[in-house]
Amino acid sequence: MDESRPLFQQIAEQIESAILDGSLAADSQVPSTNELAAFHRINPATAAKGVNQLVIDGILYKKRGIGMFVATDARRRVLDRRREAFGRDFVEPLLAEARRLGLDAEDVKNLIEKWGEGR
Amino acid sequence: MSAVLVKDLTMRYRGHTALHGVGLEFQENTIHGLLGRNGAGKTTLMRILTGQEFETSGRVEVFGQAPRENEAVLRKVCFIRESLKYPNYYKLREALAAASIACDGWDAAFAARLVRDFQLPANRQLKKLSRGQLSAVGIVIGLASRAPLTLFDEPYLGLDAVARQIFYDRLLEDFAEHPRTVVLSTHLIDEVADLIEHVVLVDGGRVVLDADADELRGRAVSVSGPAEAVAAYADGVPSLHRSALGGRLRVALAHRPDGPADGVSVEPLSLQELIVLTTNQGDPK
DSSP states (O other): OOTOOOOHHHHHHHHHHHHTTTSSOTOBBOOOHHHHHHHHHHOOHHHHHHHHHHHHHTTTTOOOTTEEEOOTTHHHHHHHHHHHHHHHIIIHHHHHHHTTTTTHHHHHHHHHHHHTTTT | OEEEEEEEEEEEEEEEEEEEEEEEEEETOOOOEEEOOSSHHHHHHHHHHHTTTOSSEEEEETTTTTOOOOOHHHEEEEEEEEOOOOOOOOOOHHHHHHHHHOTTTTTTHHHHHHHTTTTTOTSSBBGOOOOHHHHHHHHHHHHHHSSEEEESSSSSTTTTTHHHHHHHHHHHHHHHHHHHEEEEEEEHHHTTTOOSSEEEEEETTEEEEEEEHHTTTTEEEEEEEEEHHHHHTTTTTTTTEEEETTEEEEESSSOOOOOOSSSEEEEEHHHHHHHHHHHHHHHHO
């Protein structure tokens, strides 16, 4: 785990990523808090906080006495949220570095086209 | 509910004050990290909590009662010290039998499993075990006791990295099944950082940091860049550390400034880095 960011956030993000890449399908059961804690070797309360955050966000839902499940529209929600964050997390730092190197937005666009070719 | 409540606790020895007005709370069913340098006062605090020493002044409650000569409270407490001593003739069996009598929640099957995990010899006198094996005996007793309040004071002298990982894994597994209050005193901060939910940092007999571990991650930041830009960005935020090289400056800040980070790079600090910087600053020497 990355020691410079809250662990509960990282747990939530990993579950989101599993939903995004399809390894956790809609309405399938999510590993239990204790399983997550043992796997990642972290405190169970911290793992629970990550899972509960996703329940609050509507990405997981709770079946009483059974466990946590992936919401039907979870993938859509995660996708929307990640796309929203994409500009701030990736484009903004990209442009900041470009400015330091004396590249303008047009240069960056050209670079994106060049590097995107054939992918 | 709190398992431990300490208010304005002072411990004075002849000519030396080990704890200065310490206040803290250990919530029930939580793993706490009690961190700090050697001589910071961690062991003194744990000795007072377990009734082995009496405070000079202040209030100390364990499960709502003063621990001093209080059998009812002390039965709920298991304290594993750095170097536990056993009677000369003791073998593993005798040590575990003694612990099983002292601890109401003792789980013999779990103890047997831990003995296998640590590959402890059953029929050798404990005084003939290696330093690391002796530490492992303490860990077996601490874990299998399932005491409502279990304190580990630097329990791993001589234990190699593999054995320490076994300790951490078994602690987490068993804690998940049988929640209890665990206090882990250590200076191996990076190793236990992910296990503990709550951090108390003691320095020079004072509590200098008391917070949720996950809240501390990424709270403090390291800012570096051209000296002027860094100084402008960091203005008004408490700094923990500062170093300069040529025209460049790097400062560690207690939290991220509000303003835009123009021309500077901002990196979050790990829990370990934050604790080391906080300790250095609090050092009275």
